[in-house]
Amino acid sequence: MIHPTVLVAFPGLAEALVRVAEPLWQERLGPKALALEVAHPDSLDGALVSLLAQPRQLELRRKGYDPDPALTLAVIASGDEAGLPGFVEKLEQKISNGPWAGMELRLHLVLFLRELENLAHFPPNPDHHPPTRVWPVSRWARNGLYLPKEEHLAVWVQHFVEALVASQAPLQPEKGRDWVGLGIARLEMEQPNPQTLVPILWEAIRQVELGVPPEVPPPPPWAFQPTPPPARPERTSCDAHPNWSNPNWDRYRQEQRAAASLVVEQALLPLESPAPYELGRQALLLGLPVLPKSLNGLKKAIQRAEDERAALLETLDKTAGVAEKRARLNRLRARIQRGGLGGREDLQQEIRTLEKALEPVDQALEEGNVAFFLQHDPEAQQASRELATLEERFQNNRERWEKEVDNPPPPSNRPKQWTQWFTNRLRPATPPESGPEMASIRKRLCGNAWHLLQEAHPQQERLTQRHLFFGEVLDRFAMVNRYLEALKREQERAKRALTLVKGFVPSRVHPEDNPLVVRIPQHVPSTHPKVRAAAHYLVKEGALEAFWDNDLKGFENRLWEVAQWLAKRLGPVQLSTPDEVLWSTLVVAGAPRVLVHNWPEHRQYAYVLGPNPKARWGEAYDQESWLPGEGILFRMVFPLTPEQFLEGTTPLTPESYGEETPPTSPAPPGEEVLIRHNPLLDEIFK
16 A cells, blocks of 8 residues: 655755655655655645646556555644644644545654744644644654754655655554654665765776777888989080080979978978877777877887987988087086086086087078088088089180180181171171181080080089988988977877876765664675676777866766766665664664653554564564665654653753853762763663
């Protein structure tokens, strides 16, 4: 049988406690929650109509429940609630001769005691109608123990209402109005919950490894291929003196250098982003153990690149004649980093001198200045000298051509000037004298010119090869520098991610312990199959990428979501029959929450929702099955009367005990004054 119940919570403490318990009723009662309606005192009529609506009652029956024909009305309020007496009076009038007349109704008044004034309005009365039970509830228990906070009473309210609605516990009044002291405590297996599962899940995630570290890409390849150089000059006719071919070679070298620079820039474009390879991110997608391994691979790749850079720099330094100076400078700088050279002004001056000597070389390296290194290259200089000699001879040969062929001297039997003028006017222009002697001169000078051009060609090729060589070395140096910078940015980014991983500690939000709840700890190891499966799922979906993006909050939120899902997958835990120690603890926690004198007429009774403890503790009890994983103990003491209560003469809460010592009567000489803060013991030892 299920008991349709209207719960009225007055503003203040009662409403706050109900607000905490209400979401739990919907979850724990399931379909039975249709039998519960929570209302404000001003909306009681509407709540009653809503609860008794025919579709709602028929729905309960369709779900297999048999509603109790009697309506349960539970009113929860503070004991000092000023409007409570008037509210109960109007309610009883409605039941007696108002719109609710003839309705079978049982009334429960739950009063949280701060003082006893309102209790006087509801004295025990065997003839009272409707049947009413007053439940005085105090932070003090009958055994003299107290609850540190009023909020702890939310557990009492939660299970009291659940038992009214869905159990057969003997809580309902039969007739008249009586007072009953009730204590409620819960014994439970510690259920897997997100708060405790988050750190366990994090520990499992730290062990997941889905693959091997990503390979560090090699530096961009040298992909430039020069076009064919100018061809070897071939002799043509000697009508005119040939031109010196150096401009063609200069243009070729400039074109090749520009083309090589363009290829290099295109190859280096992918390295411009902050982390072009995102090796740390790729490692995080494979699991946290992969990240340190990836950093180790990066370290090795950086060392290889630095070795390659050092080899290229050594080649250029040797050409410029500064290799020993740079080596000395590097050694001095290393000693400074190790804390050496303290106060050695002579060595500091040497460092400055070396740096100044290396400035032109470093500037040429930065600018990619091929000409600077060609000026210091013996082979290039030799080729340049030989070309200069050949060019000088070539120009001398051209001057002779211009003098002896283009402008030959006049013959000795030169005609008179007017005769020459007249002859030139009468006949067309003819080439210079081409007699046997002139032909010999033309042939000799032309042959000399072409011979010099052909002799210069190997030297031009030689100089061009050195030009291309230094261009390639400088480009490779620039490429390995940019590659090194990219790797170091990758390394720094991955280290930041690893630092975040090492420093990440999931927020531990432990539910506050409630003295009315006795928990049996249950350990869920990080090696649990379902925990490991959830950890693999998180890594596989890329949740660890949040460390790359510095999104710790997002990662923790995702951990929380999966922990919630995991808590449901682990499922409820069955509570076995509790042992004697646990049950004795529960009996103490479930003592009736009233501070009263022990009275001969008092009767004690208990009711257990959950596993039967098969134990006796001095009072009779009954039992019924309940939700898995928990047992709830109800302990009752009855009948109670106003004169039995101690609250009127005793501080209700421990907050009233300050640092000051309560005033006491002077002790007789030779005797000590015994001060007790437990009023129940004071009553016993009077």
